[in-house]
Amino acid sequence: MRKTSYALALLAAAALAACGGNGPSAGNQTFATKYSQQVVFGDSLSDVGTYAVGGIALMGGGTYTINGNNTSVNPELTGKNYTTLIAAQLGLPVPCAAQTGLMGTASTNPALNFSVPVTFQANCFNYAQGGARVTEAIGPGNAALAAPGALTIGATTVPVVTQIANHLKKVGGKFKGDELVIVMAGGNDALELLGELTAGATKAGGAALAQSLLQQLVPGTTNPATAQGVILNAIQTQAAKSSDATAIIQAAIGAAATQGNTAAVANAATIGATAGAAAQAAGLKFQSDNAASLVTKMGTAGAQLGVLVEQQIVANGATHVVVNNLPDVSISPSALAQSADTQKLIATMVSTFNAQLKSAVASDAKVLYVDLATISHDQATNPAPYGLTNTTTPACDLSAAKNPLGSSLVCTGKNLIAGDVSHYMFADSVHPTPFEYALIARYVLEQMSVKGWL
C-alpha cells in the first residue's frame, strides 16, 4: 500500500514537472542597453510638472494632458507623459521636473495664486517646460505676453538652449555617456510666431479700417479739418475698448454725423461694408506678406535646435540622444479652427523646422531622429489602427467655467467633456491625451529598438 502511494506521488510529481511552465510567460523584461538616467529637454509635450505648484497644483493639474491617475475610470487615463512611460519601461527613476515655480499673478485665493518661487530640483533631470521655445526666452504662457493687470500663470518658459546649459552646469559640464537624452521642441516657436502673425494682421486690418472710414466719412462733413480728428479719436477710443469692427464702424459714423455728415447714417451699411472689406484685405495681405518670414524663422529655429543637439549635447559626451521632431501641428484642433491657408502655412512651418533639424542631426550615429510628424499626420488621417476614436476634438472641457486657464495644464478627470474620451488624440487644442502619449512612447521605443538602443 505504502509503495503504491509512493509511486503515485512520484507519478504526480512527474506529471506536474512535465506540465509546469508550459503556458505563456513574460520572458526577460530587461534590455541589453543599460541607461543610468533619463535627461529631457523640451516643451510642454515633455514637461512632467514644472508648473505643478500653487493654484495649478490645487486644481489637480501640472502637466499638459488629462492630469491624474484616472485608471479606475478607464485604464488609458494614466495621466502619464511619454517620458514617464519610457523611463518606467527602461527601469529608470520616475522623471521629475528640474525646475518648478510660477512667475504669474499672486492671489490670496490659493486656487488662483500663480506666484510661487522658482526652485531648482537637484535630483531631477527633466528640464522640459510648457511654453519653452528653442532659443527665444518668451513663449506661450509667459507673463511678458499678458496684458498689464491681466491674470497670468507666468510660465517660466526657459528655452531649450538654457535648459541644456542648466544641466551642464549641474553635472560639471559633461554628460556621462550612459544617459538617455530626449529632446523635443519647436511647437511653441510655431504657436508664438502664428500669434505674432495674427496680432500683426489684426493691427493692419484695424489701420485699414480706420483709413477707409476716414476716407469715406471726412469729405461729407462741414469742416473736414476738424472732423478728421474727431472721427479718428472716436475710432481709436472704441478700438481701445474692443477690436469688434462693427462697433468701430458705428462709432466712426456717429462721430461723422455730429460733424455734419448727415448722409453717413443713411449710408451706414455701404460705408461699413467698404471699410470691412478694406480691413479684411489688409489683414490677409499682411498674412501673405509675412507668411514667408514665419517659415524662414521656423527653419532657423529647427537649425538652431540641431546645432544645440550636436554642439551642446553630443559634443559634451551624450551618446544616446533621441530627437523627436515637431509633430504635425496643422492637424491639431488649434490649427483646424483656422483658415485653410493658415493650416497650410502651419504645415509648411512644421516641415521646414523638421527638415532643418533633420539635416543637422540625422546622420549622427549618437542621435535617433524620431519622425513624430509623419506618425501624428498618419494618426489624424488613419486613426483606427492606432486605436484612436477622435483626433479633432479636445477631451478636456475648456470652457471658462470648467477650466479657468482653457488649457490641459489644469485638465483632470473632473473637467472632461461628456462621453468616453479615453482614446481621444488631444486633451486640449494642441496637447495629447495620456493615450496619445502612450502611442508616442511606443513609437519612440520601437525606433530605439530598431536602432539597437534597447
Add this chain to the structure above:
Amino acid sequence: MKVRFNVVKGLVAAGMLAAAAGASAQEANTWSVSIGANQITPKVESGPISAPALPNSLGDVSKDTQPVVLFNYYATDHFSLEAAIGTPYKNKLYGAGSIAGTGQLGTVESLPPTLFVQYRFFQPNAVIRPFVGIGLTYASFRKETGSGKMTALTNPGAGVPTTFSIDNKWTYSGQIGATWNINEKWIASAAFAKARLRTDLHFSTGQYQHVKLDPNSIMLTVGYKFSL
C-alpha cells in the same frame, strides 16, 4: 521532458527487439522505426497586430530543426500509416512590416504531430519507392514567451509585462517523399510536407494577430524494418 525521452527510448528499444523477429521490404503488415531530423520552416503571411498598434505591425517566425522518431505501419503493399514523435520546435518571433528591425520579440515552442496515410509506388522490394501522403495534424503551441521589447511595443511603462498565447489548431498536411530500401532491414527516407496552418496570437493587452504559418517540413530519416 525526461518522461517523454524515457518513453521514446522504451519504444525504440521495443521496436528493435521486435525487429529481431525479422521481416523484409515494406510489404503488407510490416513495420519500421526510423530516426532522423525534421526542419520546419513557417511560410509566414502575417496579419497586422490589432489596434492600438502602428499600422501594418506584422510578425515573422524563424525555422527550427529537431530530432524525430518515425513509426510506419505498412498495412498493405501500397498503403501505410506514419506517425512521428519528437521534441518541440523552438521558434523565434520577430517584428516585420512597419516594426521590421525591432529584433526578436518572443519565442514559442511548437509541436505539430501528424498522422499520415501514405500511398507507396512500385513494388515493396523496389530500391526506391516514392510516396505521397495526406495527414491529420494537430498544431500545438506552448511556452509562449514575451520580452522587454514586446512589452515596450505594446504596453510600455505600465509595469505589466505583455504575454501572448497562440491558438492550437487541427489541420491537414500533404506529403511527398521517397524511401530507399538500402537492404532487407534498413531504409532511408526523405520527405517534404506542407501543412495548412492559420492561427491567432492573443496578447495580454487585448490585441490579437492572425497569422498564416503554412509550414514546410523537410524530414530525413534512417530506419529499421520488422514485422510483429
